[in-house]
Amino acid sequence: MSLPSPIGLLAELTHRCPLGCPYCSNPIELVRSSGELDTKTWGRVMQEAADLGIMHLHLSGGEPLIRNDLAEIVNAANVAGLYTNLITSAIGLTPQRLTELKSVGLDHVQISIQGVEPLRADTVAHFKGALKTKRDAAKHVVDEGLALTINAVIHRDNIRDLQQIITLARDWGAGRLEVAHVQYHGWALANRASLMPSREEFEVAARIVEDARAKLAGDLVIDHVIPDYYGERPKACMGGWGRQVIVITPDGRALPCHAAASLPGMTFANVKDKSLNEIWESDPAFQKFRGTEWMPKPCKGCERAEVDWGGCRCQAFALAGDAATTDPVCALSPNHAKVAAAIAKEAATEKAAYRFRRIGG
Numbered sequence: 598m599s600l601p602s603p604i605g606l607l608a609e610l611t612h613r614c615p616l617g618c619p620y621c622s623n624p625i626e627l628v629r630s631s632g633e634l635d636t637k638t639w640g641r642v643m644q645e646a647a648d649l650g651i652m653h654l655h656l657s658g659g660e661p662l663i664r665n666d667l668a669e670i671v672n673a674a675n676v677a678g679l680y681t682n683l684i685t686s687a688i689g690l691t692p693q694r695l696t697e698l699k700s701v702g703l704d705h706v707q708i709s710i711q712g713v714e715p716l717r718a719d720t721v722a723h724f725k726g727a728l729k730t731k732r733d734a735a736k737h738v739v740d741e742g743l744a745l746t747i748n749a750v751i752h753r754d755n756i757r758d759l760q761q762i763i764t765l766a767r768d769w770g771a772g773r774l775e776v777a778h779v780q781y782h783g784w785a786l787a788n789r790a791s792l793m794p795s796r797e798e799f800e801v802a803a804r805i806v807e808d809a810r811a812k813l814a815g816d817l818v819i820d821h822v823i824p825d826y827y828g829e830r831p832k833a834c835m836g837g838w839g840r841q842v843i844v845i846t847p848d849g850r851a852l853p854c855h856a857a858a859s860l861p862g863m864t865f866a867n868v869k870d871k872s873l874n875e876i877w878e879s880d881p882a883f884q885k886f887r888g889t890e891w892m893p894k895p896c897k898g899c900e901r902a903e904v905d906w907g908g909c910r911c912q913a914f915a916l917a918g919d920a921a922t923t924d925p926v927c928a929l930s931p932n933h934a935k936v937a938a939a940i941a942k943e944a945a946t947e948k949a950a951y952r953f954r955r956i957g958g
C-alpha cells in the first residue's frame with residue numbers, strides 16, 4: 598500500500614517572539630535568527646509541500662510576523678495552491694500588515710489569547726498591553742473579511758475564566774474557538790507545576806464547553822483539546838507519527854511532531870539537504886514510530902492501536918524516559934500510576950513563579 602500524503606505542513610518560521618508564555622511548546626533551546634531558513638528555501642518548501650499533496654499550511658513560530666519576508670512566503674504558498682493559516686500572537690498585526698498579507702493570498706488568522714482580564718493576561722504573556730493589541734488585531738481581521746479563530750491555552754491561572762473566554766471569542770467576531778489545555782512539552786513541561794489545574798477544575802471546564810457548544814451551535818465552533826494528563830487514553834499525537842503532518846523548524850529540520858527534537862539519539866533531515874518528498878517517504882526518523890510495527894505491549898494488539906497510534910512519543914520520553922514505550926497517560930500503561938501520582942502532587946502544589954520563555958533559556 599502506498600504511503601498517504603500528509604495533510605498539513607506546520608512551518609515554524611522563527612523562534613523569535615515578543616511574548617514569553619510559560620506554556621510555550623517551543624523547545625528550551627530556541628533557534629536564533631542567524632540559523633533561520635531564508636525566503637528562497639521556504640518558497641521551495643511551499644512548492645514541494647503542494648507537490649506532495651499537502652493542502653493546509655500553518656505559519657507558526659515563535660511569532661511569524663517577526664519575519665520581514667512573511668508576505669513573500671505567503672505569496673509562494675498561495676502560488677503553490679496551499680490554504681494558508683497564520684498562527685499569531687497578533688503583536689505586530691497592524692492593519693497595513695494584514696492588508697498586505699491578504700493581498701498575497703492569506704486565508705485565515707488564528708490569534709492566541711492568554712486570558713480575559715488584561716493584567717493577568719499580560720502577565721502570562723509577559724508583555725504589557727498584549728490583550729488590547731490582540732483585540733484591535735482581531736477587529737482588523739474581521740474588517741478585512743478573513744476567517745478568524747481564537748486560540749485560548751487553558752491552565753491553572755485562566756481555567757476559571759473559561760465562560761468569559763467564550764464570550765470574548767464571540768464578541769471579537771471569531772467563527773471558531775480553540776480551547777486548548779496546555780500540553781506539557783518544551784517550556785510548558787518546565788512550568789508544569791505552575792500550570793496544571795486540578796481534575797475538578799478540568800471537569801467544570803469540560804461541562805462549560807459542552808454547554809456552550811449546544812447553545813452556540815451554528816454561531817461559534819468550539820474545539821476542545823483536552824489535557825492528556827486527565828484522560829484515560831491518549832490522543833493520536835499529530836494524527837499519528839509520520840501520518841498527517843510535517844513540522845519544519847526555523848532552521849529547516851523536518852519533524853513528525855513539534856516536540857520531536859527533544860528526543861535523544863534521533864537525527865532529523867533538513868529541507869536544505871533533502872526534498873520534502875524524500876523525507877516523507879524514506880527519512881528514518883519519520884519511519885521510526887510510523888504505523889504499529891514499533892509498538893510494545895500493551896499497545897501491540899490493542900484495539901486502539903490504529904486509533905491513537907500509542908499516543909505521544911515525546912510524552913512517553915518526558916514521563917517514562919523511553920520514547921518507544923506506551924504513552925504513560927494511557928491508563929493501560931505500566932507507568933500510568935506513578936504519573937497519576939505526580940500529577941496529583943503538582944496540581945495540589947502552591948504555584949511557583951513562572952519561568953518565562955526566552956531565547957538563551
Ligand code: SF4
Nearest residue numbers: 614616618621659686
Ligand atoms: S506560545 Fe507565546 S511565547 Fe510561544 S510562540 Fe506562542 S506567543 Fe510566543
Ligand code: SF4
Nearest residue numbers: 896899901902907927
Ligand atoms: S495501550 Fe497503546 S494503543 Fe492501547 S489505548 Fe493505550 S496508548 Fe492506545
